[in-house]
Amino acid sequence: MYVIGLTGGIASGKSTVSKMLAELGAFILDADKIAHEVMEPQKPAWHDIINYFGEEILLSDQTINRNKLGEKIFNNENARKKLEAIMHPRIKQRIFEKMTCFAQCDGKCLVLDVPLLYEVGWQDMADEIWVVYVDQDVQIHRLMERSGLSLEQAMVRIKSQMDLVEKAKYANVIIDNNRDLNNTRSQVLTRWEQVIKLIAEVRNLE
Numbered sequence: 001m002y003v004i005g006l007t008g009g010i011a012s013g014k015s016t017v018s019k020m021l022a023e024l025g026a027f028i029l030d031a032d033k034i035a036h037e038v039m040e041p042q043k044p045a046w047h048d049i050i051n052y053f054g055e056e057i058l059l060s061d062q063t064i065n066r067n068k069l070g071e072k073i074f075n076n077e078n079a080r081k082k083l084e085a086i087m088h089p090r091i092k093q094r095i096f097e098k099m100t101c102f103a104q105c106d107g108k109c110l111v112l113d114v115p116l117l118y119e120v121g122w123q124d125m126a127d128e129i130w131v132v133y134v135d136q137d138v139q140i141h142r143l144m145e146r147s148g149l150s151l152e153q154a155m156v157r158i159k160s161q162m163d164l165v166e167k168a169k170y171a172n173v174i175i176d177n178n179r180d181l182n183n184t185r186s187q188v189l190t191r192w193e194q195v196i197k198l199i200a201e202v203r204n205l206e
Contacts, residue, residue, distance in 0.1 A: 001103040002199050003110050005126030007117035009164045010157055011143035013177035013184065014132040018113045020188045027107055029098055031091060031114040038090045039064055048086045053079070074156050088120055095125070108199050118162050118170065130191070131171035133164050134178050 006021070008014035022028050038045045041062040049064060050057070057068045073080040095112070102110050117123055134142070136158070143154045168174050173191050177184050 001099075001107055001110060002195065002202075003099070003112055003126045003128075004195065005117050005123055005129040006111050006113045006132070007115060007129065007167065008132035008177075009134075009139060009161050009167070010115070011139050011146060012132045012134045012164060013142075013175075014113070014115065016181070017130070017132050017175055017177070017184065017188055018111065020185055021111050021192065024189070024192050026109055026111045026192070027102055028111045028113055029095060029102075031095065031112070031116075034091050034094050034098075035087060038087060038094060045086055045090050049083065052082055052086070074160055080160075084120075092120075092122065099125075109195060116161065118167055123170070128172040128195075129170065130173040130175055131164070131167045132175045132177050133168050134176075136164070138178055139164070 004021075004026070006014060006018055008017075018028055018030065039049060040046060046064065049069070053069065053072055057065050057072070059065050069083070073083055099110060099112075112122075112126055114120070114122060117126075117129070123129055139158060140151065140154050143149060143157065144151065147154075149157070175184060175187050175191075
């Protein structure tokens with residue numbers, strides 16, 4: 001099994017690249033989706049989060065309002081660290097379980113889609129790292145347009161993550177998403193074909 005670690009920054013286009021890889025046949029493990037599963041109502045993480053942050057972050061269906069939770073942690077480092085301590089071990093455990101299942105099914109290539117791959121130190125789980133990169137002014141514009149945030153709010157969210165320039169320094173593959181989707185898709189396809197060729201060569205040697 002060959003593992004691609006896919007990461008980027010908020011509004012960098014990582015989800016777009018992930019969808020492109022899925023269309024090409026990659027099996028995607030989305031850490032955000034796993035996080036949703038982990039914090040479903042009545043699960044252990046849900047109880048821990050409510051005990052710490054209070055019931056005011058709940059929606060009417062008892063699910064956690066991620067926007068309200070985000071507001072509580074973006075300007076509060078202690079609250080952010082508490083949430084990470086609740087969530088990260090459980091997310092990582094679930095990822096390992098899914099990766100093991102995929103490997104047992106003789107899966108060829110798995111994409112580990114983790115926004116905070118470097119921040120949480122999970123880069124060693126992958127054989128190669130892809131960083132989806134955009135210039136910061138593009139990132140700010142896209143985030144403000146997508147989420148209706150002010151410039152100040154957008155900057156707080158961007159600064160809460162590792163700088164994309166720094167992430168790109170440690171990447172095996174940089175997907176430049178500053179231009180149009182066709183340009184991004186071309187980059188993704190080129191590297192994907194190289195990965196598939198590499199996997200085939202390794203299997204022929206076994």
